[in-house]
Amino acid sequence: MGKRVRLVDVARAAGVSQGTASNAFGKPQLVRGELREKILAVASELGYRGPHVMARMLRTGKAGALGVVFPDNLEYAFSDPVAIELLRGIGRECARQAVNMMIISAENHEQAVSAVNNAAVDAFLVHCYSDDNDIISAIRRRNLPMVGIDTDIVGATATVVLDDFEGAATAARHLLECGARKFAILSLQADEAGQFGLMDARRRGSVSHRVVRERLAGYHAVLRDAGLLVADIVHIECENLSENVRSQVVAMMAEFPDIDGILAMSDVIAIGALEGLADIGCAVPGQVRVVGIDGVARGARTTPPLTSVAQNSVEKGRIAAELALAGENVAEPVLLKTRLLVRGSSTDTPAS
Secondary structure, three states, rough: OOOOHHHHHHHHHHHOHHHHHHHHHHHHHHOHHHHHHHHHHHHHOOOOOOOOHHHHHHOOOOOOEEEEOOOOOOOHHOOOOHHHHHHHHHHHHHHHHHOEEEEEOOOOHHHHHHHHHHHOOOOEEEEEOOOOOHHHHHHHHOOOEEEEOOOOOOOOOOEEEEEEHHHHHHHHHHHOOOOOOOEEEEEEEOOOOOOOOOOHHHHOOOOOOOHHHHHHHHHHHHHHOOOOOOOHOOOOOOOOOOOHHHHHHHHHHHOOOOOOOOEEEEEHHHHHHHHHHHOOOOOOOOOEEEEEEOOHHHHHHHHOOOEEEEHHHHHHHHHHHHHHHHOOOOOEEEOOOHHHHHHHHOOOOOOO
């Protein structure tokens, strides 16, 4: 077997310093075009395969990449509208700082732990994942900056969250003002396991996901202040897929036909609710009023257009990436605000 060609061999053959040869691969903007082409041609002729990633990390102390841990499979990360916007924001900051992004799915814990252990990254972002699990433990052992997004993780360098309590409270106040009195809350998945269907008091009390816990608290606070009992509110735990929610809402309305207000914890769930209500000929907003959370683009195109409590997921992702790459401890969570988009699913006279 022949001797492995090193960067120093390429530099010597091209008649340049090792630093210039390194820049031709890692920082091409610093090398004049003709010279860079010469270096790359020499490297190709010698069979040089490029700088070794681990060697570069040892030399610079940086991998030039950010790890992003999602609780769901990768298909979900690239199909869910909120996840897509979040990744856009993360990508925007990575591009600004000239670093790459590595996405790790936590769907298979064993594979995710292995990926975390071997990831050549400078920091981790963790999205919507509860604290007590082996993946978070593996990240802690790496002793790298870790930023939580929409989750509470003990020991995180920083945390970026939506004001979920106030966002949910805004949605509940709006439906009360629109005249709704018998409510259903369509909840996001309450923990990693997921128990889709009716949520009893015990299930509501064992929620591990911060987003669900805060939104339930916001809904309940406003509805209790209006004289409603939490026990009289229908709670349904839903998978965040419109087609699945559609059938759940059909079944829910058959069992609880007096529901006139639906508080959905995401726009994806709310869109499924609109589809289910259309299937049974239930008029929106005449018979049932619906409001979601997120403000996704598709909500403006539903029939009727969806009222939603909007968030800026792109900015959320950008801020989280910026904090992770800075690597500095931020004691207080970064709390992002929401805004109400009033459309036809909640009122006959939506805001112009």
